[in-house]
Amino acid sequence: MHKAVFLDRDDTLIEDVPYLSNPACVRILPGVVEALREFRKAGFLLVVVTNQSGIGRGMYAEENMHAVHGKMRELFAAEGVVFDGVCYCPHAPGQSCVCRKPLPGMLLDAAAKLGIDLSASVMIGDKPSDVEAGIAAGCCRNVLLLHGRGESFHEGSTSGGGFEVADDLLSAARLVLEGQSAIDLKKMK
Numbered sequence: 001m002h003k004a005v006f007l008d009r010d011d012t013l014i015e016d017v018p019y020l021s022n023p024a025c026v027r028i029l030p031g032v033v034e035a036l037r038e039f040r041k042a043g044f045l046l047v048v049v050t051n052q053s054g055i056g057r058g059m060y061a062e063e064n065m066h067a068v069h070g071k072m073r074e075l076f077a078a079e080g081v082v083f084d085g086v087c088y089c090p091h092a093p094g095q096s097c098v099c100r101k102p103l104p105g106m107l108l109d110a111a112a113k114l115g116i117d118l119s120a121s122v123m124i125g126d127k128p129s130d131v132e133a134g135i136a137a138g139c140c141r142n143v144l145l146l147h148g149r150g151e152s153f154h155e156g157s158t159s160g161g162g163f164e165v166a167d168d169l170l171s172a173a174r175l176v177l178e179g180q181s182a183i184d185l186k187k188m189k
């Protein structure tokens with residue numbers, strides 16, 4: 001069984017462009033490449049889980065999103081970072097699917113397909129619905145990225161359980177991986 005880090009896409013990995021459908025607008029956020037390399041080095045699979053309601057709302061076609069994801073994979077691959085999965089929910093909020101975050105459908109699906117132990121896995125994103133999906137899926141660490149919004153978001157709990165906060169993906173990686181090495185060291189004693 002693998003452990004994985006589930007990653008929200010917009011404002012977690014790449015710049016948030018509302019209803020992004022143009023591959024030319026894909027920009028990797030600062031520190032993200034380094035964070036993903038550290039997770040990879042620590043043995044985590046990298047799985048993107050993104051809500052793409054723009055498809056369900058008719059704002060852009062599924063093929064536009066695939067072009068965006070192709071560009072995203074290409075930019076990351078140029079930095080030596082390869083994703084094990086890029087999962088998306090194409091539905092609008094009213095379509096009562098089981099994959100739109102905060103529901104855990106995308107994580108459960110990826111776990112079944114890729115042989116992931118959710119209880120050893122991590123969810124990271126910039127919205128409460130991201131950490132709620134991770135908690136609902138049974139991830140052991142769930143990190144909400146603040147991007148400087150420290151005033152309005154606090155470390156705490158949602159209906160499902162606890163989550164942690166970090167300012168950006170690189171800080172989140174350090175938070176998670178330092179915690180891990182502490183556990184590993186304890187086990188070795």
Ligand SMILES: [Mg+2]
Pocket residue numbers: 008009010011012125126127
């Ligand atoms: Mg986001």
Ligand SMILES: [Zn+2]
Pocket residue numbers: 089090091097098099100
């Ligand atoms: Zn869905």
